[in-house]
Amino acid sequence: MSARMERVDRSGNEPAGAPAQNDGAAAAAGADDRSAAEAARYLDRLLNEGHERWEGDRCPICFLFIGLPTGKHSRMNVCCMKSVCEGCILAAKQRGIYDRCPFCRTPLPSDGTSELAMIQKRVDKRDALAIHQLGQKYCYGNLGSSKDVPRAIELWSEAAGLGSVDAHYQLGVTYYDGDGVQEDKPMGILHWQQAAMKGHAMGRHNLGVVEFNNGNYELAVQHWMISAKMGYERSLNDIKEMFMEGQATKAQYAEALRGFGDAVEEMKSHHREEAKRLGF
Secondary structure, eight states: OOOOOOOOOBTTTBOTTSOOHHHHHHHHHHHHHHHHHHHHHHHHHHHHSOOSOOGGGBOTTTOOBOOSSHHHHEEEETTTTEEEEHHHHHHHHHTTOOSBOTTTOOBOOSSHHHHHHHHHHHHTTTOHHHHHHHHHHHHHTOTTOOOOHHHHHHHHHHHHHTTOHHHHHHHHHHHHHTSSSOOOHHHHHHHHHHHHTTTOHHHHHHHHHHHHHTTOHHHHHHHHHHHHHTTOHHHHHHHHHHHHTTSSOHHHHHHHHHHHHHHHHHTOOHHHHHHHHTTO
């Protein structure tokens, strides 16, 4: 009777059929190559998408993009979840519309309770903007609701899933800073990336800040160039400072300056200029 054949190990340890040590290194290198290729494709997408502002940043009355930051140059109306620019608010007041929404003409809420009820009514209809707005109330403890950041994150996550770009941005801020939640900078950056690729200027700006702080000056300029051309002045100023420090070229600053000027010009209107003059 013949003796039983023993399996021969490869490279001393690995059983037959398993990758040898050199094979494993090659496989790992291949995985690294694939990861690097995927990262390069994602970066290319990140830098090539979201050059136009999110359409939700347009005033629903004059259809012009609202100045940045939008919260400074517009007012959110919880009845319809429309942000109306300061120029159109002024125009409405000049026509005698003081106690109603300039867009849908719904009477303005008389107090915090009625405002919260208006928001909740639209939340019940799965309005992404309303869900984001309710998240804001929980985050800051406004309108009588207690401050509850975990609940705010739940609401923002739901709103982001329904298409709210602002919710992605707010999630980015909260996770990156660890504000009321365990700090998770990669998660924060991921949400800013999602916002930026959909045309969120401040999300894009923050990506530039991250890259600058990491010493990736060329990437920082590329991000800030995009947000500066959307009309975000902080991005323009940061490129200017980089130019003065020799970290950006004169051509890059000139391009950003032209793009910023074009964006600002496109956001101008007679009523907005009048509102600015009146300190409205």
